[in-house]
Amino acid sequence: MREAGTSEGFDASRRAFLLKGAAVGGALVIGVGTGHGAAADAGVARDGGAGITQWVVVEPDDTVTVRIARSELGQGSFTGLAQLVCEELECDWRNVRAEYADVNEHMRRDCLWGSMVTGGSRSIRESQEMLRKAGAAARQMLVAAAAARWGVPPVECGASQGVITHAASGRTLTFGAVAAEAARREIPGQVALKGPKDWRLIGSPVPRFDIPDKTTGRQIYAADVRLPGLLHASIVQVPVFGGRLKSADVSAVSGTRGVRKVVVGDDFVAVVADNWWRANRAVRALPVEWDAGEHAAVTSDAIRARLRTGLDAADVPVARRDGEAEAVLASAPMVLEAEYHAPYLAHATLEPQTATALWQDGHLQVWVGTQNGEASIRAAAEEAGLPLERVNVHKLHAGGGFGRRGAHQDYTRQAVRLAMELPGTPVRLQWSREEDIRHDRYRPVESVRLRGALDEAGNWIAWQVRQAEQSILASVRPAAVRGGIDPVGVRAFADNPYDVPNFTNTYAMHDSHVPPGFWRAVAHTHNPYFRECFIDELCRLAGRDPVEFRRPLLAKSPKDLAVLEAAAKAVGWNDAAPEGVHRGIAVADAYGSFTAAAVELSVREERIVDVRRVVVALDCGHVVNPDAVIAQVEGGVAWALGMAMHEEITIRAGHVEQSNFTDYPVLRMHEMTARVEALLVPSGGFWGGVGEPPLAAVPAALCNALFAATGRRVRSLPLKRHGFSFA
Amino acid sequence: MLEMTVNGRPVALDVEPEMPLLWVLRDELGLTGSKYGCGIGVCGACTVHVDGAAVRACVLPASEVAGRSVTTIEALAADDLHPIQKAWIALQVPQCGYCQSGMIMSVAALLASTPQPSDDQIDEALGNICRCGTYVRVRRAIHALAAESKK
Structure with missing residues (x-):
């Protein structure tokens, strides 16, 4: 082959x-x-x-x-x-x-x-x-x-x-x-x-x-493009989103070894040199003064406080209403209310954002790892002021994507900008890790308030969901926002599979200056976590088993129920767990597929979490390449565990506080000791997605198992904020 | 001039002594198999061998490599494919693959000193970040190699 x-x-x-x-x-x-x-x-x-x-x-x-x-x-x-x-x-x-x-x-x-x-x-x-x-x-x-x-x-x-x-x-x-x-x-x-x-x-x-x-190292990523006469560039962008460059002392680095060009933009400086290390050293040494602009005082706490006003606001749009949830909640014998929160997250693709561009003989060429070839070529043409016919984009396998390299082609535009200043010379722009973490398009913050009502028998008869979140589409595709509602943002609530007679989903959009983006599984990174943990809370209140409780509620969603049953059976839900081992379970459908996750874990000293086993049942309809699907389940589990335990972007003085894997840790080898069981249960007749769905149910299953082990209900992520760590 | 041996070949370089080995390899010698991931020695994408030991090339000044022997992913295999590479293909380990050059070099150093590593020894030796989360298969492949070497 x-x-x-x-x-x-x-x-x-x-x-x-x-x-x-x-x-x-x-x-x-x-x-x-x-x-x-x-x-x-x-x-x-x-x-x-x-x-x-x-x-x-x-x-x-x-x-x-x-x-x-x-x-x-x-x-x-x-x-x-x-x-x-x-x-x-x-x-x-x-x-x-x-x-x-x-x-x-x-x-x-x-x-x-x-x-x-x-x-x-x-x-x-x-x-x-x-x-x-x-x-x-x-x-x-x-x-x-x-x-x-x-x-x-x-x-x-x-x-x-x-x-x-x-x-x-x-x-x-x-x-x-x-x-x-x-x-x-x-x-x-x-x-x-x-x-x-x-x-x-x-x-x-x-x-x-x-x-x-x-x-073998032979795979050529955008970072590895080598063309005759290639120069390398590193960039520093204004730390506060929306800020501007006030001044840059270009003379300070212009005599530095290897430096060929300094490009000063509205909101960045870039150095082009004969070696990336020289370019990066020079750009970091370059004295710059930024005008941070109007967002210079914004903090994560301030953003969260605004979301809180969204939880309390009257007259917000309704994404879905069945029956009369408010009236039923007012008179129900058992009512539960809970607030959950999830932070900004960074993609942190291991290959930082990188693109190479060459402007020569009236044609522009770009070499880039992209999730959206059309967006890349349009961005390049627009930046260069050229018709599409005179531009080409050479796609290379990307060193991770996870949503970062799709709609957002900022790095492509920058590479083009540099290349246009150096006609005939290919310029390879590679962001430093620090720039990559600080200038991402972040999984947006969200707070939710959930209210649920049970009848005397412990049946779930009403719930209200109030979401307060930053919208992705309002920033990326404003025309897709409908009546103040981001249709992507309400996923897993407005389209939830549970048959509860009285349900209201309201939505308060609170955008910030922090640029939001699509992050692997998007709304299914947090909404199923909120929903499935809240249902676990309802089960505790009702004194009901989490699988048995969901069964009648999923009777009209047989594919969701089937994966829940499959995960429960595989983990041995009806049998006692081994001594000291605790279980949690959750279900989520996403991107045309149906998944359920069951987690087994032990907790030492109230805070050290040893995840023993993660079962993910996946019905993606037809399976094209089962080994590749299993790999996506394994990787999705690692992604979800790392997100739940570690990942959080915070804002101080308008800028991102984190800058590298030291302060934005992701999951490591020693934390991935769990046995991962990918249970493919394709029912046929449809084609569901695979890259994102397998991770959707995992954070909730993990947190539900943590509750079973410790009695602590974790209503915000990451877990490290609550003192937890992986064994 | 800075002299060292890279993949069995002597090289002489006119570079700043503080230039990290990674950029000597990537931008001076055109060996792009070793990757830049963090620049501070924490992600492992740049891992190469210096005199047989796994090092983070992104934080190792070139001057410290003077007179020493560097092996990169490009020369790990004596001929076609190294057994680790064969295991990686057989078990379909990589996803995006960007971390895998460094991961494989770390594994090669581990197995050279510890042919039958325990899970704890694997965890200890492999601080490499894989953002795609291939850790399950990396571990499986190492155990498969260990079992193979026992025969």
């Missing part, structure tokens, strides 16, 4: 502005009716290979290259998306490689590859049908080409493992032998897709394409 999109991805000389015509290397190229760029010239060929649809290139030696629109962030999409195409293509998987679809061509040709957005766990669930159809169309074209050569009806021929066979005569041809002819054929308007029982690649744990190079 070979893999591309790595070393090729930064080969400027070969790929840049090779505006491929319809016929290259002797093969005409054809598009497929997948809803995008369906014209007869939509295919994209390249030297020596025949482009059969824009998705598939077949070489004479039978090598099959699948074009991938979405980005590889470590979640396995590069491989999983190719599996979807090849399931229908019927090629030999051992001959398959993958490469990124060209961003410039994608933009010029009306989003030829659909969408390049890689967030919201959507790569597979939103493109699976298009990709399977593309594979089927390409196979039909290959079979038709072979049939035409033999002069037999295509229906008498079949394809398997990259070989087309005419059964009656026993003749065979390989895909490579007929690829050029296939590429000239009409694209089938209709294709039949296999049913799940016939799938061989979908559901198979094939090894990921990107892994070998990630073990």
Whole structure:
């Protein structure tokens, strides 16, 4: 198996502005009716290979290259998306490689590859049908080409493992032998897709394409782009968001060894040098004066106090109302009220934000790890003041994404800005870790007040949820805010699966100057934590078992109930836990999938938490690559545990107080001693996300287990603030 | 001129003595397998071997490496793939992969001194941060390598 999109991805000389015509290397190229760029010239060929649809290139030696629109962030999409195409293509998987679809061509040709957005766990669930159809169309074209050569009806021929066979005569041809002819054929308007029982690649744990190079140091990330004459840049941005640069004493570093250029922006200074360490040393030494602006006195406490006013405010928008929760709460025999809170969080991708740009001969090229190729190219073009046609973005596998590298292309813009000042010289901008932590787009703060009512028998008859949070969409896509409500912010409440007759979800938006962003699982990082811990509190009040309590409430949400039952069964919920071991459980659906988590832990000295076991049951409908899904569960558990225990961004004097992994710790090896059990329970019939859902239920299950162990109900994160640490 | 051996080859460099080894490797010698993650020696993405010991290259001044022998991820394997790399592929350890060069170099140093490490010894030796959370598979792969070496 070979893999591309790595070393090729930064080969400027070969790929840049090779505006491929319809016929290259002797093969005409054809598009497929997948809803995008369906014209007869939509295919994209390249030297020596025949482009059969824009998705598939077949070489004479039978090598099959699948074009991938979405980005590889470590979640396995590069491989999983190719599996979807090849399931229908019927090629030999051992001959398959993958490469990124060209961003410039994608933009010029009306989003030829659909969408390049890689967030919201959507790569597979939103493109699976298009990709399977593309594979089927390409196979039909290959079979038709072979049939035409033999002069037999295509229906008498079949394809398997990259070989087309005419059964009656026993003749065979390989895909490579007929690829050029296939590429000239009409694209089938209709294709039949296999049913799940016939799938061989979908559901198979094939090894990921990107892994070998990630073990040898050969993987080229944006940080590793090396071009002739490359210079390196480091940046320092105004610490207080919204502030401005007042003055910079450029002369102080201009004679420093290796320094080639100092660029002074409205809110940053950057130094370009022949070595990143020299650039970074100079930019840190550069005397600057900032105008912190109007937010210079803001603190985390002040932001939280404003959220509190949102909890008490009258006349806030209603996201959902069923029945009469307020009236029922007023007269119910048992009522519980609780407030929860979650802080700002940083993405802290291990590869800090990095982009390389080259402005040369009227064209701009950018090399970047991105979750959103369209956003990257638009940002680059806008920053440079160029039409999209004169810009290209070369996507590289990202050193982590988690939402940081999608809508927010600040680092891409900065790299372009620097490159435009140095025509003909490629400039690689890499943020220091300090800049990365201090200039993130943060998972926003949220406070909630929950009120629940039980009847005499302990049944849950009413609840009210008041959310007070900073909205992401108000900042990123204001048009998506509806009636004062951020539809992403109310997820896991407004769309909760519980059948409670009286329910009101109200929402108070309180934005701050701290820029918010999408952070792996977004609202499902905190809303399920609030909700599922509160339900655990209700169970205690009612004297009911947490699984038994939820069962009737989830009767109308059978997939949620099924994963809850699966997790409970796997952890042995109905049997006594071992001596000193305590359990917690929670359920959450997110991004089209259904999950439940059960945690077993012990606590020493009231505060040292030894997580023994984490079971995550996941129903994502169809599983494309089970091993990659299990890896996402394992990683999601680590992500959730680290978030719950450690992670918190605080604001003082308007700026982020944290700056590196010393004061923004993330989960470490010695804290990941739990046995993680990924329980895949795919029920079929739908395609759910996988990159984010597995972590959604874990924080609540952890905190519910902590309550079982200690009697302490933790209503705000991180746990370290309550004196807890991992063993 | 600063002289050292990098991946078996002698090199002579005209760099500031305080330049950390990481930037000698990445920006002077073009060996980009070792990564920058924190710059303060806490994340481990820059881990290389100096005279066989795992060190954080981002905080080790080049002057302290004078006359010594550096091995990076690019030269870990004598030929095709090192057994650790084979185990990493077999168990599909990496996700984004950015930490894995440093992780693998840390593991190589650990296994060279402690071929059968306990979980506590693994925890002690591997301070490397993996933001994707591949710790479960890293541990599994180390135990698989230990079991293999016992045979």
